[in-house]
Amino acid sequence: MTWQGAADAPPSARIVSLAPSLQPTERRVVEWILADRSTTVESTAQELADAVGVGRTTVIRAAQSLGYGGYPQLRVALAQELAMQQPTDDAGDGSMLGGLRARVGRFGGELSHAMSAMTEESLVAFITALDDADRVLVLANGLSIPLGLDMMLRLNSAGRPAEQLMDAMAQQISARQLGAGSACVAFSGSGANRATLDAMRAAKASGAKVLAITSFARSAAAELADVTLVVPPVNESFRDELIHASRAAHMLLTEQLVDLFVEHRGDRARDARAVSMSMLGSALQE
Known part of the structure; x- marks a missing residue:
């Protein structure tokens, strides 16, 4: 069973909704991707496999479990997602109110993907x-x-x-x-x-x-x-x-x-x- 949600759902939304149910090795791959999407975009399937410590076929299976034809299609989707992301001020201005505003800003940035898994x-x-x-x-x-x-x-x-x-x-x-x-x-x-x-x-x-x-x-x-x-x-x-x-x-x-x-x-x-x-x-x- 692979991704059953909307075809235009971004990779991060697919990963967080599917990761707990993936095979352990595939879960390691997608969690690594989520932690460093920018590096993944620049990595080949073999380079990603070496970084995670799994076989190249595991990387390909993980991409397919997320609903992509293969790893190249996943890389393209990640690049598109990163290009569309709005930067947020993670640190705020050092005040409690600034920190609150920064947290709300980060949350709002992610909220746009909240409905992406539906059909x-x-x-x-x-x-x-x-x-x-x-x-x-x-x-x-x-x-x-x-x-x-x-x-x-x-x-x-x-x-x-x-x-x-x-x-x-x-x-x-x-x-x-x-x-x-x-x-x-x-x-x-x-x-x-x-x-x-x-x-x-x-x-x-x-x-x-x-x-x-x-x-x-x-x-x-x-x-x-x-x-x-x-x-x-x-x-x-x-x-x-x-x-x-x-x-x-x-x-x-x-x-x-x-x-x-x-x-x-x-x-x-x-x-x-x-x-x-x-x-x-x-x-x-x-």
């Missing part, structure tokens, strides 16, 4: 499944809980009733009772949260359509789901995903998904939003 087919399938479902259960645990809550509230305000449960066992029980015609939306950055995976399996066993939003294309969550939207981690590695666990890109996706859902559903969703806005307006105090 039109997976996005349409995700939105259509939400619209067609008789019942929607949102699954999220750990640091993904706020994402699930946001999705659930936004769907309800758009006239698409959805539910989210906090207890892991309650999630499994509810998921197992979904049945055909229902949809289960699972959030998992790592794609490996045990409670979320257990509930996904329960939903699948019930006959429900399982939708996943995760950071890694070959994660357990992605393998379980009928439709997967992959948002590559902005922090560039599985290790950073576990340490920093940024959910900013996932939150951005959640907001835009519901907006797409409203456009897809038409007047029903717009009317529901109008009712929600009316209720919000009456709840505000001068």
Whole structure:
């Protein structure tokens, strides 16, 4: 299995979403590439293999796993990605505020690739499944809980009733009772949260359509789901995903998904939003 995302996705986005699932030797190759893209562009397959300590065929297989015809095509894609990158001020001005601005700048530079792993087919399938479902259960645990809550509230305000449960066992029980015609939306950055995976399996066993939003294309969550939207981690590695666990890109996706859902559903969703806005307006105090 190789890259299944968008054809124009840059190499770095492909690497961070696929690296955890590659063979160990291929993973060493792509991690070396990510750490020094400029040198890779100037290196032959044999030179890269010598630097990493693997065989030349491993370098070629790694390039093919990323969705390229071979190593030359990967080098060209890396050169294009580097040419399009905007330089950022890594150091700031030495102040705490300057450091904050520099960090936000770096994050913003990487955020442009956050949606590059998706395809039109997976996005349409995700939105259509939400619209067609008789019942929607949102699954999220750990640091993904706020994402699930946001999705659930936004769907309800758009006239698409959805539910989210906090207890892991309650999630499994509810998921197992979904049945055909229902949809289960699972959030998992790592794609490996045990409670979320257990509930996904329960939903699948019930006959429900399982939708996943995760950071890694070959994660357990992605393998379980009928439709997967992959948002590559902005922090560039599985290790950073576990340490920093940024959910900013996932939150951005959640907001835009519901907006797409409203456009897809038409007047029903717009009317529901109008009712929600009316209720919000009456709840505000001068």
